[in-house]
Amino acid sequence: MPADSADEKPGRVVVVAGPTAVGKGTVTRRLLERYPDVYLSVSATTRKPRPGEVDGVHYFFWSPEQFDAAIDRGDMLEWAIVHGQHRYGTPRSAVEAARAEGRSVILEIDLDGARQVRRTMPGAHSVFLAPPSWEVLVERLVGRGTEPPEEQERRLATARVEMAAESEFDVTIVNDDLDEAVGALAREAGLDHA
Numbered sequence: 001m002p003a004d005s006a007d008e009k010p011g012r013v014v015v016v017a018g019p020t021a022v023g024k025g026t027v028t029r030r031l032l033e034r035y036p037d038v039y040l041s042v043s044a045t046t047r048k049p050r051p052g053e054v055d056g057v058h059y060f061f062w063s064p065e066q067f068d069a070a071i072d073r074g075d076m077l078e079w080a081i082v083h084g085q086h087r088y089g090t091p092r093s094a095v096e097a098a099r100a101e102g103r104s105v106i107l108e109i110d111l112d113g114a115r116q117v118r119r120t121m122p123g124a125h126s127v128f129l130a131p132p133s134w135e136v137l138v139e140r141l142v143g144r145g146t147e148p149p150e151e152q153e154r155r156l157a158t159a160r161v162e163m164a165a166e167s168e169f170d171v172t173i174v175n176d177d178l179d180e181a182v183g184a185l186a187r188e189a190g191l192d193h194a
């Protein structure tokens with residue numbers, strides 16, 4: 001028997017990681033539309049909001065001082081410096097509250113964060129969301145045009161490291177067909193009753 005109740009149904013914790021621009025946001029948003037009871041963790045970050053991003057919805061946009069204080073209080077389930085720049089992390093309390101209600105929880109986090117969760121929550125499932133190919137990933141990142149070229153380079157450098165870590169994860173889901181990827185993630189989250 002797994003030591004952690006995260007492996008029991010309902011209320012599974014699923015970590016979703018994968019390289020930049022692979023479509024983690026799109027897949028998890030679609031999952032939420034289908035299964036509104038799932039709790040998608042809202043991360044905190046020290047980066048500035050992009051146009052259209054809303055504080056408390058897409059992220060909690062914190063100052064470095066706010067982030068320091070949260071770490072000091074032990075309020076972060078995990079946190080990491082992503083793309084060598086800003087800090088991102090998962091506030092612990094909302095995740096614990098959702099689990100206490102028996103809800104499945106999705107954490108959309110980076111490789112470093114996934115490793116931390118694997119250590120601290122052994123019952124969590126880890127999913128690696130992979131692109132159909134490296135070329136497709138580059139096309140998606142450049143095509144979405146939300147980052148300047150220098151930032152794109154930085155993200156591709158991180159992506160190379162993340163792609164090399166695929167075998168650490170419990171399962172790989174290739175994000176080729178969106179509906180299939182969502183279905184596969186739903187099964188991992190113990191939601192495939194449909």
Ligand code: 5GP
Pocket residue numbers: 017018019020043044047078079080082088089090108109110111112113114
């Ligand atoms: P973006 O700046 O594009 O919103 O996010 C960049 C990356 O930060 C995401 O691809 C994701 O891997 C990572 N990230 C987002 N939230 C968290 C978090 O709470 N913890 C960790 N460790 N990484 C996160």
